[in-house]
Amino acid sequence: MKENLEKVIKEICGKHGNDRSKMMDIVSGVHSQLGHVPGEAMGLIAAECKAERIDVESVVSFYAFFSKEPKGRVVIRLCNDIVDQMYGVQRVAAAFKEELGIDFGQTTPDGKFSLEWAPCIGMCDQPPAAMIGDKIMTWLSSDSAREIVRTLKECGDPSKLKHTLGDGNNAHELVQSAVSNNLREKGAVVFAPMELGAGLAAALSVSPTDVIKKMISSRLRGRGGAGFPAGMKWEFTRNAAGDEKYILCNADEGEPGTFKDRVILTEAPNVLFEGMTIAGYAIGSKQGLLYLRGEYAYLRAFLENVLAERRKAGLLGKNIMGKGFDYDIRIQMGAGAYVCGEETALISSCEGLRGDPKNRPPFPAQKGYLGKPSCVNNVETYCAAARIMEKGDAWFAALGSQGSSGTKLLSISGDCKRPGVYELPFGVTLKDVLERVGAEECIAVQVGGPSGQLVSKADFGRKICYDDLATGGAIVVFGKGRDILEIAHNYMEFFCEESCGYCTPCRVGNELMKSRLERIMAGHGESSDLRYIEELGLTMKTMSRCGLGQTSANPVVTSLKNFRSEYEKRVIKREDGMQPSFDIHKALETSEGITGRKSVHFV
Amino acid sequence: MSETYNFTIDGKEITGRPGQTILQAADEAGVYIPRLCAHKELCAHGSCRVCTVMVNGRPQSACTQPAGAGMVVENETPKLLGMRKQLIDMLFVEGNHFCMFCEKSGNCELQGLAYRFGIMAPQHPYMFQKKDVDASHPDIYIDQNRCIVCARCVRASHDVDGKSAFGFVGRGIHKKIAFNAEHNLSETKLAATDMAAGICPVGAIIKKRVGFAIPVGQRKYDTKPIGSDIEKR
Ligand SMILES: Cc1cc2nc3c(=O)[nH]c(=O)nc-3n(C[C@H](O)[C@H](O)[C@H](O)COP(=O)(O)O)c2cc1C
Ligand code: SF4
Ligand code: FES
Numbered sequence: 040m041k042e043n044l045e046k047v048i049k050e051i052c053g054k055h056g057n058d059r060s061k062m063m064d065i066v067s068g069v070h071s072q073l074g075h076v077p078g079e080a081m082g083l084i085a086a087e088c089k090a091e092r093i094d095v096e097s098v099v100s101f102y103a104f105f106s107k108e109p110k111g112r113v114v115i116r117l118c119n120d121i122v123d124q125m126y127g128v129q130r131v132a133a134a135f136k137e138e139l140g141i142d143f144g145q146t147t148p149d150g151k152f153s154l155e156w157a158p159c160i161g162m163c164d165q166p167p168a169a170m171i172g173d174k175i176m177t178w179l180s181s182d183s184a185r186e187i188v189r190t191l192k193e194c195g196d197p198s199k200l201k202h203t204l205g206d207g208n209n210a211h212e213l214v215q216s217a218v219s220n221n222l223r224e225k226g227a228v229v230f231a232p233m234e235l236g237a238g239l240a241a242a243l244s245v246s247p248t249d250v251i252k253k254m255i256s257s258r259l260r261g262r263g264g265a266g267f268p269a270g271m272k273w274e275f276t277r278n279a280a281g282d283e284k285y286i287l288c289n290a291d292e293g294e295p296g297t298f299k300d301r302v303i304l305t306e307a308p309n310v311l312f313e314g315m316t317i318a319g320y321a322i323g324s325k326q327g328l329l330y331l332r333g334e335y336a337y338l339r340a341f342l343e344n345v346l347a348e349r350r351k352a353g354l355l356g357k358n359i360m361g362k363g364f365d366y367d368i369r370i371q372m373g374a375g376a377y378v379c380g381e382e383t384a385l386i387s388s389c390e391g392l393r394g395d396p397k398n399r400p401p402f403p404a405q406k407g408y409l410g411k412p413s414c415v416n417n418v419e420t421y422c423a424a425a426r427i428m429e430k431g432d433a434w435f436a437a438l439g440s441q442g443s444s445g446t447k448l449l450s451i452s453g454d455c456k457r458p459g460v461y462e463l464p465f466g467v468t469l470k471d472v473l474e475r476v477g478a479e480e481c482i483a484v485q486v487g488g489p490s491g492q493l494v495s496k497a498d499f500g501r502k503i504c505y506d507d508l509a510t511g512g513a514i515v516v517f518g519k520g521r522d523i524l525e526i527a528h529n530y531m532e533f534f535c536e537e538s539c540g541y542c543t544p545c546r547v548g549n550e551l552m553k554s555r556l557e558r559i560m561a562g563h564g565e566s567s568d569l570r571y572i573e574e575l576g577l578t579m580k581t582m583s584r585c586g587l588g589q590t591s592a593n594p595v596v597t598s599l600k601n602f603r604s605e606y607e608k609r610v611i612k613r614e615d616g617m618q619p620s621f622d623i624h625k626a627l628e629t630s631e632g633i634t635g636r637k638s639v640h641f642v
Numbered sequence: 643m644s645e646t647y648n649f650t651i652d653g654k655e656i657t658g659r660p661g662q663t664i665l666q667a668a669d670e671a672g673v674y675i676p677r678l679c680a681h682k683e684l685c686a687h688g689s690c691r692v693c694t695v696m697v698n699g700r701p702q703s704a705c706t707q708p709a710g711a712g713m714v715v716e717n718e719t720p721k722l723l724g725m726r727k728q729l730i731d732m733l734f735v736e737g738n739h740f741c742m743f744c745e746k747s748g749n750c751e752l753q754g755l756a757y758r759f760g761i762m763a764p765q766h767p768y769m770f771q772k773k774d775v776d777a778s779h780p781d782i783y784i785d786q787n788r789c790i791v792c793a794r795c796v797r798a799s800h801d802v803d804g805k806s807a808f809g810f811v812g813r814g815i816h817k818k819i820a821f822n823a824e825h826n827l828s829e830t831k832l833a834a835t836d837m838a839a840g841i842c843p844v845g846a847i848i849k850k851r852v853g854f855a856i857p858v859g860q861r862k863y864d865t866k867p868i869g870s871d872i873e874k875r
Contacts, residue, residue: 078824093809093822100811100820376813398688398706487769540791540810540817542689545734550815551766578725581701582691 040125041079047072047131048080052087059088060409062391066105068373075109094392101393101539103157103375104333111146112155113191115139116170117179120159120295121529122452122515127180128167134181138188151195158377158533159295160334163452163515164221164459172197173336177217204624208305213341220302221459224475226446227438229303229422230462233310236354238425242317243362250321251277254424257432258444263289263380263417264265264487265586269424272414275404277322279412286318286327286413287389287408291380292374294330294488295533296513299448301417302460304331307422308345312368313419316355317428319366322414330385333375342370367373377537381585382415384539395602396585397623418450418513439465443504447512451476453485454518469508470499475518480519483602488513489530490590492597493523523598523605524560530594531556538587545588548579552592562621564610572599651695652718654851657751658709665693665704670718674869675717676726676734676755678843679792680691680705685801687793690733692726692755721760730755731764738773738787739844745853746845748861752790753844771815778826781834783849788817789846794818799838807832819846863870 051068052538055061065084069076075083077168081095099105117132136142140153146153162168165177169185174197190200202217204210209218225400226232242250254270260565261267276284288311292300303311315327331339346368349355376394378384383397386408407413416424423445427435436444443465450471456477463472473481485493486503487510494508501508517526531553540546552575558564576592583589599606611619627638646657651664651673658667663686670674678690687703693704696716704715716722731750741747773786791810796819799807807830811820823829832839834849841847858864 082824091806091809091822092824093806093820096820097811101813292763341861393813398686398703400708486662492742535814536813540813540815542691543729543732543790544691544790546815546817547736549736551732554767574724575728580729582694582704582725582729584691 044073044080045083046084052084056392057088057299059094060389060391061091062090062095063372063374065097065390065391066095067372069177070105075106077109078107081107093268097393098391100332101376102373102446104376109146109150112151112195113151113172113197114170115187116142116155116157116160118157118160118162118168119167119529119561120163120166120533121526123167124161124529125453125521126166130181130629131167131169131179131184135188138185143186150193157334157375158536159293159297161292161298161301162218162333163296163298164450165219166452170334171200174198174200175218175334175337176200176202177219186200186577197632198519203469206462207339211341213344214305214336214338217307218301218305220304220305222306223459224461224463226436226462226464228426228446228462229307229310229419229448231426233313233426233429235352236313236360238310238427238429239316239354240360241479242320242428243360243364247277247321247323250317250428252322253427253432254533256471257423257427257435259420259435260425260443260505261417262419262429262447264294264422264490264509266505266509269416269420270403271297272416273318273321276403276412276414278345279405283411284322285408285413286322286324287382287385287403287413288315288327288329288418288421289380289382289385289415290335290418291332291377292335292418293377293380293537294490294511294513295530296450296452296485296488297511298450298516299450299460299512301335301338302502303418303422303448304342308342309349310356310422310425311418312345312349313622314423314425315368315425315459318368318414318416318421320364320598322412324414325365325367328367328389328408329368329370330373330379330389331370332373332379332545336372339370339372345575346370377533377538378585378587381587384532384585385415386413393539393540396587417525419512440502442506446501447510448510449503449510451514451516454478454481455516455522458544463503465504466502467500469494469541473499474619476516478516478518481516482519482521483517483523483526483598485513485515485517485526486510488515489533489594490586492593493526493601496600510597517537523602524556524609527594527598528553528556528560531591534587534591534594538591542582542584542588544579544582545584545591547618548575548583548588549591551575552579552595556595558620559606559609562609562611564606564623566610566612566618568606568610569599569606572596647709649711649715650711651715652837655797656709656715658711659717660734662709663705664695664697664707664709664713664715665703667709668704669872672873673717673871675704676758676869677705678751678755678790681793681797681841683796683802683837684794684797685842687797690790692729694722694726694804696722724807727761728765730761730838731766733790734761734764735766735768738768738770744788744845745772745848746788748856748858748864750845751843751868754863757863758867758869759761763817769815773818776821776827778828779830779832780828782827782832782839783848784827785848786846787846787847789819790844791817791819792843794841794843795838795847798841799832799836800874803833803836804840805836805838807836828863
């Protein structure tokens, strides 16, 4: 057994050059062979890669997809996002539990199945959804959950599960997925047809600095959320000292309610890779990395094939398009950690470390991946860059609004008739968007995901753009009868789960925020709790180290701001003068148990 | 590299040298910025956030932010003092701190800060989390009830002692220190003479058999508030 383990580890480490910066791939390889990464394996991996055992353990313990304890051969991860909750995930959960005879967080005694909750897996437009191993199953019901378990009990192989194939490339022989694109509106930039190599040819016909000039005059801003001017970032990275530079693409897409990058990766991967190649040329890099969230592993073989075909077509590799430019792209898989979408955490993860964000300065443009100047952009940003080269900076700048040129992909889900991806010009009003998706009787909209804001009807006339309602793409619609506090609570649970734990305000603050909200929801809230929430929220926003903690109080803080009456009606002033948060009956329970009689005073 | 530059902290003119952080320049100028994870012999970590100051109106951790010419830094504003107090409070309720039984009492930097900020009792509810204690090592014991996740031991052991005896596992509220060993601390190369064994700001890492040499009441922060050594300069 021990010798066998040694052999397995040696082989996997060797495959990755015994390189400790490839720790994600190594750990993932060991995990998929053994079903977990036991302590013994950690020591062996460390020895092979000249690392410390604790380096390996810290990685294994950080990512949701890795485990030190044995996991079932098939891990079922059911998405517990608010949208899945709205679409009956609890019934599906009950069916899984009953059929497997275990609760969430457990493994069946025969070691065949583990059942887990997962935060948003990027399928809010087809809920409830789950990952069965790497396989994604959508629109689940209690019946289909039972069917899944029965099939797996017979064959144990998720790839044998029966389902209809999704549209477009979801039906491609290398994908074979149940996922649907739900691509409702194609715009002029990302989803308009582009001839293979057209953007790249245009870029290679001018100098790298001219490419950057065009990027700047297009006024393209980052599509991942923060909205930093892309051309400026490219220029900083180009001008940074050093010969070795990296182009990183952020395909971590973890913000609950966001799934637009999934559709780009499925339907327009060539536009993306073309944009990354152009960035490589402009910045002076020979290597790009696509950081793909673990939940999208079902797209990996397909994407690898697209890369291989680009190499064959002379669009990647040595001497691209005969212009003497060398560049290639590899895929780095994530393993279940939202914070790895934060650009410096993403770099940590690519380097084979825990997904902790890094201290800034230095910024990635100066010192990024492996300490080298690196440019991190979102999937959609690189796509726009390819089109800017192909069709011109002026063409792009004329689209959208003044401060926000171009189009934006919106991932829309929740209480609406036509959930899916919409490519719309910037400047469109929220009201217009809601009409397009068929959101009738909508009372609240989460714009920009949990880290964005929950807005009420009063804000529906506002515009989607960087200067007004900014969003990385997530729009979640809530209809009549939805409980505002429950929405905020679901999102707070998400942030508690996903905080990296590095800094105090985020690690502790999120827990405190969640428990104060729970106290209000349980009917024990007092009006001073509302001030507590505001103050705690401000401390988290001001004092946190990265964007996660700086925005994670938003679900509560923005819903309190825009739906104050929902909170006010839940906090109470008691007639008897007792503090509502103090439950006298609970406090007396133990002594009543000992004395064997009920309190006379507090009946 | 001898060129100096000027900036202000709360209106006071400060002279900085190239490569200095705001915290380092402030220390030299006799301006105390509260801190927990920072230690002058270690690289900056930026995790406790107690040192957060406003730099030209934006929050930055003073221990990681390079000082620069013309910066306008705010340190002792009521808003920042209130938020720092909240952070200290958070660290108290996150762990299980029984100051009256702790060997570190009076020398504890967390307790020292609580005194300085006038915290009598935390405003946040206690979390009462279950934490590990490891007494396997012949000379050292570790009580994670008191750990504030500042990474001083991790940095000291890795960067200075060259042993990597400590690291972190888990994330979110479950993040905690772990040992570079299969089972417990005694399997690591940690020695009582290591920097890592003596650098804990709180009472999480304690050396055995040397406790209470100085009676409580006559210890560092029993006599003078934390930070007064810097302010005196
Ligand atoms: C907690 C957190 C999660 C993030 N997740 C993503 C993500 O999944 N995808 C993304 O492109 N950007 C994400 N970002 C933003 C990135 O840090 C970064 O700004 C972005 O990748 C830069 O690319 P862009 O300028 O093209 O938008 C996240 C930021 C934070 C703080
Ligand atoms: S805010 Fe702090 S704890 Fe939260 S994810 Fe960022 S660094 Fe980690
Ligand atoms: S001392 Fe600066 S963050 Fe802790």
